[in-house]
Amino acid sequence: MTQQKLAFACFTALLTVASGRASAQPSPGALAAFSSYIGRVEGHFAVQHWSPVASLGPQDEARLRRGELVVDRLTPSADSQLQGALLHDWSGTAFVPGAKAEDFQRLMENYGAYPQVFSPQVQRAQVSARQGDQFRVMLRVRQHHVITVVLDITSNVHFVRLDASHGYSISRSTNVAEIDDEHALRPDASHGFLWRINTYWSYEERDGGLYMRIESVSLTRSIPRGLGWVVGPFVESIPRESMEFTLRSVCNALRNQGGQK
Numbered sequence: 001m002t003q004q005k006l007a008f009a010c011f012t013a014l015l016t017v018a019s020g021r022a023s024a025q026p027s028p029g030a031l032a033a034f035s036s037y038i039g040r041v042e043g044h045f046a047v048q049h050w051s052p053v054a055s056l057g058p059q060d061e062a063r064l065r066r067g068e069l070v071v072d073r074l075t076p077s078a079d080s081q082l083q084g085a086l087l088h089d090w091s092g093t094a095f096v097p098g099a100k101a102e103d104f105q106r107l108m109e110n111y112g113a114y115p116q117v118f119s120p121q122v123q124r125a126q127v128s129a130r131q132g133d134q135f136r137v138m139l140r141v142r143q144h145h146v147i148t149v150v151l152d153i154t155s156n157v158h159f160v161r162l163d164a165s166h167g168y169s170i171s172r173s174t175n176v177a178e179i180d181d182e183h184a185l186r187p188d189a190s191h192g193f194l195w196r197i198n199t200y201w202s203y204e205e206r207d208g209g210l211y212m213r214i215e216s217v218s219l220t221r222s223i224p225r226g227l228g229w230v231v232g233p234f235v236e237s238i239p240r241e242s243m244e245f246t247l248r249s250v251c252n253a254l255r256n257q258g259g260q261k
Contacts (some may be wrong), residue, residue, distance in 0.1 A: 003185055004125075024197045025188065025190075025192075026084070026192075026221075027085070028197075029082065030083045030084060031196075034058065034085075034196055034217075036196075038198055038217060040248075041089070041200070041217055042170075042200075045168075045202075045254060048110075048202070052202040052204050052212060053093065053211050056070065056093065058181065062199070064095035065095060066119065066256075067095075069092055069248070070092065070094075071091070071093075071247075072090065072091050072092075073089070073090055073240070074089040074090060074091055074215070075089040076227070077241070085102050085195070085222055086219070086220050087106075087217070088165075088212070088239040089216070089217045089220055090239045090240055090243050091214065091216075091243075092213070092214050093211065093212065093213045094247045095207075095210070097209040097211055097254075100210065101161075101164065101165050104167075104210055104250075105253065107253055108155055108169060109135075111125040111126075111127050111137055112125065115247055118245075118249050121246075122140070122141055122142075123150070124138075124140035125137065125139050125142070126138045127139075128154075134159075135158075135159075136154070136155075137157055138152055138153065138157070139152070139153050140153075142155055143165075150179040150180075151177065151193070152175075152177040152184060153176050153177055153178075153197075154173065155172060155173045155174060156171070157171040158170050165205040165206065166202075166204050167203055168202040168203070169200070169201045170200055171198075175192070177245065178191060179233070191221070193220060193221070195210070195219045195221070196216075198214045198216070198217045199215070200216075210211045212247070214243060216243055
């Protein structure tokens, strides 16, 4: 057994022992709470998507103009634990001088380039259906923190161009499969590292560049009592780290596009 597989086996064994019987799938109550939360997020997004910087203060805008990311945890404490599950809600905003709205939409719709743009996290990207600006996409995603987890995430994605300077996209996961040795685990054999994930992008061209905001809402299994010191860093850091990585990857790709013009 390789060192990676030994670490994974020990990690998942601890999970199983600590929880008595590891919950492979989210409870109906957790799914209902996630859907309710998503409804509130999308209701707010419908009002705010015109301007990704609408909620930013002058200090945040100054940070963005210096090339920094503004990342915030939005999850209310009351919603952080629900019937064996954890809900995560993070947002991140970035600014790329010289980038155009059309550059962003062209980049995000080019799924064939995702394994290069988002390497090494995205290993594979497949579009199984497309109708206009609506896509059905499968991304094979690799996450490493203590252990390495590989997931196939299938989502319905809708891109909307509001005008020449504004637009947004909505991605809702329809299936998440954990991968082991190139094979998808049965739902009852998975470990609950990720059950659901919705992603919302908005972008606005102004001030000589492009502001971009991403919000990601995900549902994972909860942390078994007594194992927060082991499991917590993995479960709680992944949403933020993934968001920062995604934003930086998009910023770099847009800068590279600008350099090639």
